[in-house]
Amino acid sequence: MDRTGRARSRCLVALLLSCLIGIPAARAAWDGTQQIELGDGVSATFAGAPQTETHLFTFYAPDDTKLTVSWKAAKGQTLVVTVLDPQLQPVDAASFLKGKKIKKLPLPARGRHTIQVQTTAGTGRYTLATDAKYPKEYDNSFEGDMAESWEISPDHLTLTFKLRQGVKWDSRAPTNGRLWDSQDVVKSWEKFTAVNPGKSSYAYDATSAPTAPILSLTAPDNRTHQS
Numbered sequence: 154m155d156r157t158g159r160a161r162s163r164c165l166v167a168l169l170l171s172c173l174i175g176i177p178a179a180r181a182a183w184d185g186t187q188q189i190e191l192g193d194g195v196s197a198t199f200a201g202a203p204q205t206e207t208h209l210f211t212f213y214a215p216d217d218t219k220l221t222v223s224w225k226a227a228k229g230q231t232l233v234v235t236v237l238d239p240q241l242q243p244v245d246a247a248s249f250l251k252g253k254k255i256k257k258l259p260l261p262a263r264g265r266h267t268i269q270v271q272t273t274a275g276t277g278r279y280t281l282a283t284d285a286k287y288p289k290e291y292d293n294s295f296e297g298d299m300a301e302s303w304e305i306s307p308d309h310l311t312l313t314f315k316l317r318q319g320v321k322w323d324s325r326a327p328t329n330g331r332l333w334d335s336q337d338v339v340k341s342w343e344k345f346t347a348v349n350p351g352k353s354s355y356a357y358d359a360t361s362a363p364t365a366p367i368l369s370l371t372a373p374d375n376r377t378h379q380s
Contacts, residue, residue, distance in 0.1 A: 187210050188212070199272045203273050203276075207270070207325075210281065211268075212283070214264070215263045217259070218263075219259050219286040220283070221257055221284040222236070222283050223254035223255075224279060225279060226272075226275070226277075231273045232271070234255065235271075236258060236266060236267070236268055238264075239262060239266060241324055244258065244261060257286060264317070315376055316338075316375075316377070316378070320333045335376060336372055338378045339378065355367050368380075
């Protein structure tokens with residue numbers, strides 16, 4: 154393989170691993186959902202009437218993670234903080250709740266979890282602080298989030314992902330908690346290449362982006378996509 158082919162292969166692998174393993178993407182405007190890493194501190198504002206807004210902070214956790222999250226509310230504000238598992242079901246944290254802190258809550262499974270924040274009284278800015286205790290054998294190696302597995306072709310030019318089963322979208326409209334599949338990956342890529350001004354760094358075009366790494370993205374079936 155020539156040097157250009159190898160460089161394109163490396164760029165392709167890095168980009169698609171970042172998309173599916175969980176590196177945050179930039180947002181033009183906050184929609185109430187933010188991806189974080191455990192150890193982050195975050196701040197957000199409830200501006201509307203109590204119980205009319207929900208904020209969601211998503212994060213990836215490996216097996217046997219113990220989560221700690223604490224919060225500080227604005228004056229007169231009462232927060233309800235709930236931890237959701239990868240199936241968006243509440244994790245029972247009652248015995249780990251100490252005032253305004255959930256301490257060393259064992260998470261039931263690896264995958265993308267969510268800290269859901271709502272307010273029952275008051276408005277204003279609040280802060281969250283997160284921390285985690287990982288198993289000793291956790292070594293920060295790559296572990297798929299939305300991708301269950303991936304394979305690089307012998308010529309290093311095609312990357313095939315198998316998507317994790319049972320992953321659901323947010324329960325709110327328009328996704329309504331439906332299962333996530335490879336067609337969603339394709340549609341996201343199509344939207345990216347249609348509207349993102351940085352597309353020429355990733356999406357190949359013989360005229361305008363001849364060195365970009367990704368020639369195409371297809372979905373052979375609902376659990377597989379190839380680039």
